[in-house]
Amino acid sequence: MTTATQNTPETTVHSVIATVKGLVSVMSREIELLRAMKIKEMSQLQEQKLVLVNAYEQGSSQLKKDPSFMQHLDPLLKEELRDVIQLLNTTVSENETALLAAKTSNERLMQAVVEAVQEQKVKSSTSYSQAGVLAAQKAQSTQTTAPMHLNQCL
Template sequence: MDKTTRMTELLAITSQLISCMERELELMRSLKPTELKQLQMDKVALADAYQAFTLALREPGEDISNVSAALRDELTEATERFQTAVQDNLRALKAMRDVNERVMRAVVQALDDKRAAVTGYNNRGSATKSRRQAAACPVAVQQRA
């Protein structure tokens, strides 16, 4: 495959990847996690193809100067848009992770508060408060973005 064909294919893949990440942002903002799963699988496949074509363009062989200036400019512009989309996607994923961590901490705190508040009943049937500290519960939060 010559450099012009590879660059044309890379341009198409880059455009699809940008669209995919923009759609992912829309779904994250609208809180539709069920639709995100399929989209993320598509994004992984496109990212793999993007990486393969990028590596193929770096292989020695045909000189890139043989490729039309218009195609090179179009690919440069698409790459810049792609980098912007990656940064937007990363910010949104970090924000979602931060929200999830705060929710998890709030749930753990609520469970600890409830556990420490009432532990049983006395001989008259009244609720009694615990004399002991609530046990610490280990919690793991997924850190991958």
């Protein structure tokens, strides 16, 4: 007679709790990186986060298959599950806030770069006036009078 390891509801709950703790840990690290604006380093966490999210979804769906077992679950285990789910929800909310703050900061930075480029473009414009003088040269010549005069008969 072989003994097969059966996936009991208690085992699934323990697995979900461990998965949620791992997910909270990864998301907390992600929040730290977002706040420090170390966006490139976040990519290392994404694969790990995806694996944990998939494991959480699997465990949750297994638990939802038979909701009646929760009534017979050890109260301490039930409370621990509730606590980690609440911690996950709080961490997800913090993560969302950090993501929005980083996005806003990046948008402001990009806008400042665009404005600086446009301002520099205007300053170094190379358009010609009707007299055939470069705008940049005209601006310089009005500041210091040049001893030369353009013969407009040409």
